[in-house]
Amino acid sequence: MGMLDGKVAIITGAGRGLGFEEAKALAKEGCNLLINDLGAGFDGSGAETKVADQVAEEIKKLGVKAVANYDSVTNFNKAKGMIDQAISEFGKLDIVVNNAGILRDRMLFNMTEAEFDDVIGVHLKGTFNMTRHAAAYFREKGKADESLGNFGRVINTASDAGLLGNMGQTNYGAAKAGIAAFTIICSMELKKYATVNCIVPLARTRLTVDATPQTATFMEKLDETGMDVFHPSNVAPMIVFLASDNAKKISGEVFRVVGDRIMLFQGWHTVNQIKNDHKPFTPQLITERIRELMKGAPKKETLMALLGDMVKM
Secondary structure, three states, X not given: OOOOOOOEEEEEOOOOHHHHHHXXXXXXXXXXXXXXXXXXXXOOOOOOOXXXXXXXXXXXXXXXXXXXXXXXXXXXXXXXXXXXXXXXXHOOOOEEEOOOOOOOOOOHHHOOHHHHHHHHHHHHHHHHHHHHHHHHHHHXXXXXXXXXXXXXXXXXXXXXXXXXXXXXXXHHHHHHHHHHHHHHHHHHHOOOOEEEEEEEEOOOOOOOOOOOHHHHHHHOOOOOOOOOOOOHHHOHHHHHHHHOHHHOOOOOOEEEEEOOEEEEEOOOOOOOOOOOXXXXXXXXXXXXXXXXXXHOOOOOOOHHHHHHHHOOO
């Protein structure tokens, strides 16, 4: 008996990498799947329907039902169509995994409007589009049958590029930070009908190897025990858990998942303060006391330090 027997999930960007591993993991636990993938390059160019078709066929071999979808998550109406397709094919929808993504890396002073808009469109707007339509369905079904409780599951995908920062990725980082904030707010609004959580994966995919060659060397490394730390399959079990009924009390959380580690994030929060005895600060007084404020703050986490902690660099 699987943790997800009889459940129905949509996974966007499920043709390769993380999405493919997530699809296999959900299927092995008995979940029926709508496999969405445009079949585009890592920069969003091109399209190839056979990518989603091949994954759907492979998923069927695991003993569950699967259908392919080739639409772009950037289209509000097409996103609604994915929700409708899943319900039409399987009779219901329980889980949405927002995984689709592209990269258009560029230093800010060279970035074009299209490079910014396209990345925001796939990641942030795409996450909104899918979650918006799933939310309406979860709410309608939940109001009709209150015994269901928070039966729906939404799992979003953020990145350390947004939560820690990474040069050359103002577009991608802004989108991913937005997704983390979006997750927290959605969880408040949907608490009666669905849980909404977010993962921050560190894994070897086209976006971390082909699109960003500077990280490729790290992503191929093994730890001291020989574990393939950055293999995307390491992330998939957390997706299964968050999609299951075992996670019904967990919502509004952001988890980093890498190798043999799961880390709980907490977002922007006060780390230090200075006070001025019930009187407004002046610019001059701020100048005098700013070091006092900054000195008390903990050292910022960095992506390179995190990578170095996972494997010997």
